[in-house]
Amino acid sequence: MDLDTASLGRTGTKVSEVAFGTWRFGRKNDEGEMEIGKERAHELLDAYADAGGNFIDTADMYGDGRSERYIGDWLADRDRENFVVASKIYWPTRDDPNGKGLSRKHLRNNVEEILDRLGTDYVDLLYVHRWDDDTPAEEFMRTLDRFVREGKVNYLGTSTLEPNAWKVAKANEIADRRGYEPFKLAQPRYNLANREIEGNYLEMCADYEVGVVPWSPPAGGFLTGKYERGEKPPTGTRGATDEQFRDSYLTSENFDVLEAVQAVAEEVGATPAQVSLAWLTDHEQVTAPIVGARTVKQLEENLAATDIDLAGEQFERLAEAK
Numbered sequence: 001m002d003l004d005t006a007s008l009g010r011t012g013t014k015v016s017e018v019a020f021g022t023w024r025f026g027r028k029n030d031e032g033e034m035e036i037g038k039e040r041a042h043e044l045l046d047a048y049a050d051a052g053g054n055f056i057d058t059a060d061m062y063g064d065g066r067s068e069r070y071i072g073d074w075l076a077d078r079d080r081e082n083f084v085v086a087s088k089i090y091w092p093t094r095d096d097p098n099g100k101g102l103s104r105k106h107l108r109n110n111v112e113e114i115l116d117r118l119g120t121d122y123v124d125l126l127y128v129h130r131w132d133d134d135t136p137a138e139e140f141m142r143t144l145d146r147f148v149r150e151g152k153v154n155y156l157g158t159s160t161l162e163p164n165a166w167k168v169a170k171a172n173e174i175a176d177r178r179g180y181e182p183f184k185l186a187q188p189r190y191n192l193a194n195r196e197i198e199g200n201y202l203e204m205c206a207d208y209e210v211g212v213v214p215w216s217p218p219a220g221g222f223l224t225g226k227y228e229r230g231e232k233p234p235t236g237t238r239g240a241t242d243e244q245f246r247d248s249y250l251t252s253e254n255f256d257v258l259e260a261v262q263a264v265a266e267e268v269g270a271t272p273a274q275v276s277l278a279w280l281t282d283h284e285q286v287t288a289p290i291v292g293a294r295t296v297k298q299l300e301e302n303l304a305a306t307d308i309d310l311a312g313e314q315f316e317r318l319a320e321a322k
């Protein structure tokens with residue numbers, strides 16, 4: 001397995017066709033148990049790099065900062081220039097009235113903490129993790145632009161749970177008028193079951209030349225095929241314990257999508273999860289979908305999706321399934 005590369009949106013930087021997401025690094029579950037500790041995190045990063053991967057995605061609040069520290073420790077034994085590292089900024093990292101959001105005070109403090117945890121002089125891509133309606137876009141776009149001018153950040157992006165094309169467009173219009181660095185990447189949720197960005201948001205990304213780096217390719221596990229229409233969710237799954245997940249995913253419409261995915265998976269000799277990921281890697285507007293994994297075997301299975309060649313008819317059949 002050897003991952004191909006793609007342009008990081010409309011920039012000159014090249015990244016792997018699949019990014020590796022590290023949100024489970026250092027994260028403690030409800031029982032206080034560590035999901036992925038430092039040793040396994042390094043094993044996963046080794047496996048990703050061995051497959052030709054170079055695009056690592058994290059955030060300042062993942063594992064209360066441990067995710068960035070694990071990555072920083074791992075990078076210390078490697079050539080930093082061989083990797084494209086993305087982080088995010090917005091959520092509270094300390095108990096303070098100015099400890100969250102996109103104010104100049106919070107941004108300037110937290111970007112230094114991000115760099116310190118990663119053990120690097122710069123991040124390749126810095127996303128605003130959520131939108132901050134309490135801070136004028138002029139303020140945070142100017143502050144983010146300063147990070148680029150200071151060499152602490154190469155590119156800017158916006159990550160979101162609730163996509164709003166108008167807000168991103170407004171921020172980029174301000175950047176254009178003021179000569180600031182614009183958002184060049186977007187990280188929305190996007191998969192065959194979650195299609196909310198289709199329409200205005202994807203059209204905005206195309207018009208403003210904003211690359212798309214989507215998260216949750218398997219739709220929280222729904223597109224892996226572990227759920228069956230009309231059947232009780234398996235014990236231990238999110239569907240069995242999370243009412244919001246059931247309401248969002250275990251719908252008749254989504255099971256129609258899943259059945260289309262399963263049909264194509266049988267045709268190409270792959271798993272439903274691999275087909276769901278392959279659909280995104282084949283999507284003309286997607287730069288690199290983000291995959292996560294708990295084990296090296298799981299990561300290798302995910303990355304194997306890049307070897308799948310979907311026929312044009314199969315791609316369209318999946319696109320039209322919802």
